[in-house]
Amino acid sequence: MTTSDPRHIPVLGREAVEALNPRDGGVYVDATFGAGGYSRMILETPGTRVIGIDRDRTAIAGGFALVDSADGRLTLVEDRFSHLADVCAAQGESLVDGVVMDVGVSSMQVDQAERGFSFRFDGPLDMRMGHDGPTAADVVAKASEADLANIIYIFGEERYSRAVAKAIVAARAEAPIVTTAELVAIISKVVWAKPGEIHPATRTFQALRIFVNEELDELHTALAAAERVLKPGGRLVVVSFHSLEDRIVKNFMVERAKTGGGSRHLPEISQSAPRFTLVNKRPIVAGGEEVSANPRARSAKLRAAERTDAPAQEAGPLPGWPSLDDVMRGGG
CATH class of the missing domain: 1.10.150.170 (Putative methyltransferase TM0872, insert domain)
Structure with missing residues (x-):
């Protein structure tokens, strides 16, 4: 199973899978399947199983050949990545060894004029990932x-x-x-x-x-869902492409890696244990060779964290930015 086709090599793909650290017998979630780049590389480790999620049925259909070649080790599910905990449970995997996600629109979607994502092509003003x-x-x-x-x-x-x-x-x-x-x-x-x-x-x-696509809401929810499904020692790896996404990922990982909930005036036992430890304190960015080959890599940042055995924290409220439902009802 090779990654020679450049469409199957996501930005910072090798670095992301190295941070994920797949091992024989591990179960991993490729939360943004796309062209299957992460899944291919994870499956190169013998004995791994991958649950791939994508809300775009075109991406799911494009992955059928990889499913066939994976000999039962890859399952694809058409769904939002914010639902990853429910998807895992439905596959009989309430806890997994790693979650990787590449946030934002895919190059394949941008390059399809009929999807309406790009100002470079004339097409219907659609932009829906699903x-x-x-x-x-x-x-x-x-x-x-x-x-x-x-x-x-x-x-x-x-x-x-x-x-x-x-x-x-x-x-x-x-x-x-x-x-x-x-x-x-x-x-x-x-x-x-x-x-x-x-x-x-x-x-x-x-x-x-x-x-x-409610992308930032989805990201908030997906990060909290990943915290719930990761085993102690499981890795969360996220590649983002602009400051809005990266800020959400950074704040989530840093906050979950802190000891909090108490104060210097209260006993140590009253403070909550960290839910994650940071794998890399500074984001990993693409090298010059990758940026030259793929200009989209210029803005990419990779952050990774490892789950501790502390109980998962409840997801916080979404920020108070405009809501799709409210705006479409005329009450935004």
Whole structure:
């Protein structure tokens, strides 16, 4: 089982699997299956079993050949990675030896014009990783100007978010915005880029994609689910691609690695034990050779932590950013 096909080699793939430290007899969750890169590399360790999860049924279908070649050691499940604890339980594995996740949109999805993720191709303004729920076109049509500005500012970190939102509302009053090219044209009238800077639509497209797929909510929930399913000594490995994701992963791992819950004025026994120990205190980043071969690797950061035997902590509340359900109901 080889990884010679470059589509099957995820960013920081070898580093991620080394941090996961698969062993004979171990059960591992590839929480973002994609093209199966992590799963292939994990399965190179004899005796491992992998549960692969992806909400994109196209990715699941693309993995059937790998399932056949894995001789019963790979199971694929179409689901959100936030549901990984339930997926594991349904596969008869309430506790596992490792969880690896590559957060964000896949290159395969971006390169498919009909999926509507990229401003580089003209296609339907969809952006859904799965095949249900509102599309980006639905959000652009339904959200109020204030909600659009908040979405673009919070999830895209676009400083011209108000101008973009105003332009979208004005344009949709004239005609529905249903293609990526139409949205790019609207954004390009109010956001300008100097030579060498990112495309004017980059941040708005990122924001809509994250919002439509509830990516940051999913990540929050998936990290807490991984804590519940990992055995003592099990590893959690996460590769992220922008600061919003990395901040969530870093804060989760650092907080769970702390001894907390008490104070210097209270007895030691009142303080809760750490749930994780950090495998790498600083994130691992891609080397120059990988960045040259794949520019997407430039922003990648890998963080890893090892589960202790302390009881899992309950998941905290989600941050108070705009909710897809609320915005689509008109109450965002």
